[in-house]
Amino acid sequence: MKTYDLRSDTVTLPSPAMRKAMHDAEVGDDxxxxxxxxxxxxEMAxxxxxxxxxxxxxxxxMGNLIPVYLNCGRGNELLIDSRGHIVQHExxxxxAIAGAMPVTIPTEKGILDVSLLEGRIQPDIYYCQHTRMVELENTHNAAGGTFYPLAVLRGIAAFARRRKLTVHLDGARLFNASIASGASVKDISACADTVTFCLSKGLGCPVGAMLCGRRxxxxxARRVRKMLGGGMRQAGIIAAAGVYALQHNxxxxxxDHENARVIAAALAGTSWAALDPKDVATNIIYFDTPGRDAEDxxxxxxxxxxxxxxxGLHTIRFVTHLDVSRKDAKQVAAIVGKLKLS
Known part of the structure; x- marks a missing residue:
């Protein structure tokens, strides 16, 4: 029986072409x-x-931690959505390392906006810690792969400039956000001072991420990376996978977004999964299991x-990726549609 792995888009395996690029990579001491x-x-990133x-x-x-360490500072605050990856899964x-205090803000679908941020900045009083940073996640994992409209990002960027805050964009799935929103990666990135994107999620690499910003x-950041144990030697072997991914993936x-919608529609037709397929914005599907333990x-x-x-107790996540073809997605939909739970 074939198994379809929808645990995450991190489970992908390097393709033969990616493996060849890694094998042939020219290397030095990074x-x-x-x-x-x-x-x-x-340079490509x-x-x-x-x-x-x-x-x-x-x-x-690591790509998220370094900007907090450098741009927020010990004893200061960063503003972040309450379900953000930085506060939930890092x-x-x-x-513990950067000494910053996250101030979590509940949001609708993981999307911060100026109205939510404005009232959370500390007053300029000597016994209050300084608010230094805003952190945005695009797409937003825990909110179901939701993405920021470009106008909202630009509004936050303008607000941050006025209030002398730095903006970090956790763009683990930045390219998913770009494709879903129709905004270019450059336009999205221009709304932040620093940007991280993962190579090991939808782009299909075995390891790595990119941190981008001012020179x-x-x-x-290179110094802090070394301090954190992230200095690598002949790293071109794994960097070659990133070069290949940015060119081809x-x-x-x-x-992946289309395949997620195919599967979501099938889930919505079952008696044991509760979701609105229209909420599936990119490649992440969350659904509830009313009256049933999710683990069961x-x-x-x-x-x-x-x-x-x-x-969660009654929530399950599916994630589509490059190792799940349209044929596979239809097969998953068929399995879901036939599955009967007592």
């Missing part, structure tokens, strides 16, 4: 900044985002050939 493949990847420079980091979590690193910021993300439903789905994960 701690000395002389790995030509890493340098090429960093900066060009794609419209920033001055970029840094190859080991993970999106082991409190912004506090002076990236120079300092971006536009096809639209297929996960086990039933796995027995039927679908791997997934519970995201």
């Amino acid at each position: 701690v000395y900044a002389d790995d030509p493949t890493v340098n090429r990847l960093q 900066a060009d794609i985002t419209g920033t001055a420079a970029a840094l190859f980091v080991s993970s999106g979590s 082991l409190a690193s912004c506090t 002076d910021f990236i120079a300092e 971006v536009q096809r993300l639209a297929e 439903v996960v086990k039933a789905l796995e027995r039927a050939g679908i791997r997934c994960g519970a995201s």
